[in-house]
Amino acid sequence: MSFLRILLIAAAFIFIGILPVHAKDMIVKEPPKSLSKYYPPESKQPKWIQQMHKMSTHFGGIFVNLKEKDFENVDVHADKLVEEYKKTSEMVPEWEDYFDIKAVEAFAAAAKTHDIAKAGKESGGLGKTCGKCHAEQEISVWAKFHWPSFHKIRVTDPISEKEVEFDDYMSSISTSFKGVTVNFGEGQYGRAAKALKVFKSRYMELKSTCSKCHATQDVKRFYVGQDADTSFAGLSQELNSEKPNPEKFWKNIGLLGKTGCKHCHLVHRTNSFIQKMWEQ
Amino acid sequence: MRRSSRIFDLIIGVGLIGVSGFAMLYFLVNERFEWIPEQVLELARDPEILKRPPAKKCSECHKVIYETWKDSRHSISWTSETFIEASENRSKEKCLPCHIPQSVQGEKPSPRMDLRDEGIYCVSCHFIDNKMQGPYDLLAPPHPTFRNPDYVRSNFCGSCHQKTFKEWKATNVEDTCQDCHMPRKKGRLTQKAGFNLLHKKRWVGDHRFLHGEIKEKDVVMESGWEENFFIISLKNQTIPHFVPTADNGDPRLYLYIKFFNEAGEEVDNAKEIIAPQQETALPYNKKMRYRYRLFDKIIKAEVELKYQPAWSKEKSTVRTETVLR
Numbered sequence: 012m013s014f015l016r017i018l019l020i021a022a023a024f025i026f027i028g029i030l031p032v033h034a035k036d037m038i039v040k041e042p043p044k045s046l047s048k049y050y051p052p053e054s055k056q057p058k059w060i061q062q063m064h065k066m067s068t069h070f071g072g073i074f075v076n077l078k079e080k081d082f083e084n085v086d087v088h089a090d091k092l093v094e095e096y097k098k099t100s101e102m103v104p105e106w107e108d109y110f111d112i113k114a115v116e117a118f119a120a121a122a123k124t125h126d127i128a129k130a131g132k133e134s135g136g137l138g139k140t141c142g143k144c145h146a147e148q149e150i151s152v153w154a155k156f157h158w159p160s161f162h163k164i165r166v167t168d169p170i171s172e173k174e175v176e177f178d179d180y181m182s183s184i185s186t187s188f189k190g191v192t193v194n195f196g197e198g199q200y201g202r203a204a205k206a207l208k209v210f211k212s213r214y215m216e217l218k219s220t221c222s223k224c225h226a227t228q229d230v231k232r233f234y235v236g237q238d239a240d241t242s243f244a245g246l247s248q249e250l251n252s253e254k255p256n257p258e259k260f261w262k263n264i265g266l267l268g269k270t271g272c273k274h275c276h277l278v279h280r281t282n283s284f285i286q287k288m289w290e291q
Numbered sequence: 292m293r294r295s296s297r298i299f300d301l302i303i304g305v306g307l308i309g310v311s312g313f314a315m316l317y318f319l320v321n322e323r324f325e326w327i328p329e330q331v332l333e334l335a336r337d338p339e340i341l342k343r344p345p346a347k348k349c350s351e352c353h354k355v356i357y358e359t360w361k362d363s364r365h366s367i368s369w370t371s372e373t374f375i376e377a378s379e380n381r382s383k384e385k386c387l388p389c390h391i392p393q394s395v396q397g398e399k400p401s402p403r404m405d406l407r408d409e410g411i412y413c414v415s416c417h418f419i420d421n422k423m424q425g426p427y428d429l430l431a432p433p434h435p436t437f438r439n440p441d442y443v444r445s446n447f448c449g450s451c452h453q454k455t456f457k458e459w460k461a462t463n464v465e466d467t468c469q470d471c472h473m474p475r476k477k478g479r480l481t482q483k484a485g486f487n488l489l490h491k492k493r494w495v496g497d498h499r500f501l502h503g504e505i506k507e508k509d510v511v512m513e514s515g516w517e518e519n520f521f522i523i524s525l526k527n528q529t530i531p532h533f534v535p536t537a538d539n540g541d542p543r544l545y546l547y548i549k550f551f552n553e554a555g556e557e558v559d560n561a562k563e564i565i566a567p568q569q570e571t572a573l574p575y576n577k578k579m580r581y582r583y584r585l586f587d588k589i590i591k592a593e594v595e596l597k598y599q600p601a602w603s604k605e606k607s608t609v610r611t612e613t614v615l616r
Contacts, residue, residue: 051381051382051384052379052380052381052382055404056404159379159383160379163379169562169564170562201586204584204586205586208561212562212564215564215569215571216564216569218568218569218570219541219566219568219569222539222541222568223377223383224383224385226385226538226539228570251584
């Protein structure tokens with residue numbers, strides 16, 4: 012086997028290896044500005060997602076009624092689907108190319124034959140137009156319009172009593188947390204106890220911060236709840252005792268991290284990163 | 292002489308007829324309006340009122356209530372700077388039902404699409420199920436008004452103030468939300484010239500929806516020293532719900548403590564944030580205890596309790612105390 016052949020085979024394997032990675036690559040691009048007018052605050056209602064629901068309902072309505080042999084309603088949903096699809100195609104000019112009017116009309120015509128197999132076959136062409144847009148845009152739309160932005164939240168720092176940006180606040184929590192752990196590690200228990208007061212105060216302020224979006228107590232408590240209270244009580248007990256027990260101290264630090272910080276970061280950080288990129 | 296006597300009699304006669312006519316009308320309007328034929332009442336109906344008008348329309352008759360409502364937080368629930376900021380330019384869905392309620396009737400309302408700048412206005416609370424409702428059955432010719440006993444019950448306010456309503460319920464105190472926040476005075480419901488005289492005086496609630504300022508007497512403070520700890524306790528002894536209270540707003544009490552050594556120098560301090568969103572608000576009639584470890588030789592503590600309502604960044608002092616060791 013010549014060196015060139017070996018090189019070609021190796022290159023082919025590398026190429027094959029890379030391909031799936033490329034297939035899973037995705038670009039999360041900020042949605043076009045024209046979409047903003049279909050979401051609050053520019054719109055009173057989230058009109059874009061409502062439009063998606065309308066099309067989805069009519070699409071589903073065709074098949075539900077075909078199965079039930081309620082052909083009158085099949086025709087109603089088919090006409091409505093075409094009407095809403097056309098309307099949607101005109102809402103965001105930048106996304107005009109995602110829509111295929113011929114495909115929706117062909118599907119509606121197939122549905123009106125009342126032959127479920129024909130309708131199923133024709134739905135493929137239409138489904139592809141929806142699928143392409145969803146694959147390329149759905150994450151962006153949800154990140155931009157459905158997830159509230161952390162970067163708009165301002166927090167009153169309980170120590171300085173000044174309003175600060177959310178990211179700055181998280182940095183100050185992190186710094187005060189280190190004030191506790193570093194001092195404890197050095198055996199400076201008095202300093203660690205003072206730092207704990209500051210850290211606890213800042214950490215508990217997050218309950219107010221969470222309530223800016225979360226209306227129910229249960230959700231708030233998922234982030235700052237009983238476990239946080241237990242951890243702080245345990246930490247305070249150790250730091251106020253004559254001889255703090257490191258094992259108990261670090262166990263409580265771990266509990267706080269796992270049940271508080273981690274819960275919130277797992278749920279919110281990915282989206283927050285995406286939004287931050289767009290807001291910068 | 293004879294002629295002037297006749298004129299006098301005529302005046303007296305007309306006067307008597309006028310007075311008795313007015314008395315009869317007064318009696319009919321206030322006590323027996325069901326005797327008036329519907330066809331007659333139809334002539335006085337104002338159909339515009341039953342089309343969810345803005346508050347200004349209601350003010351044409353209910354001037355006093357309108358003016359007091361104008362002074363209330365309810366009237367600016369959609370337009371206040373604090374709300375606009377906190378709701379991220381009114382984009383947070385959770386805020387909408389109670390800041391622009393379509394119709395308040397004992398459960399969380401739906402947000403409305405029209406007249407949003409009116410906030411929580413006349414129609415939100417009084418136009419229910421396409422009927423004008425209130426605490427009295429009234430003739431009110433432009434719009435018949437039907438009595439609904441919920442207007443003097445706390446569950447009505449609990450439609451939006453759900454958390455506070457639950458807190459109040461748990462206290463078993465009889466005074467309702469309206470007793471404290473809408474104190475009643477005898478007055479007329481309408482100020483429209485002429486019509487006002489036809490309506491008898493009734494108990495009218497204060498539509499400013501008074502927000503009680505927290506006073507020194509409301510919060511009992513006790514403090515003392517235990518070895519190397521300073522102990523302080525606070526008790527809400529007069530207000531039958533948590534203090535402060537809010538479903539989504541963020542009112543706060545701040546407890547500041549400064550510690551001084553023998554030289555009079557401030558060597559340490561502590562702070563508590565007493566707030567509903569942090570679940571640290573003061574429950575009714577229950578002592579809350581705070582404990583601080585002292586790292587220096589402390590001989591004096593200065594304590595100050597301050598209140599900051601949800602819609603303001605300003606704090607006002609509720610009470611201060613100096614505690615010597």
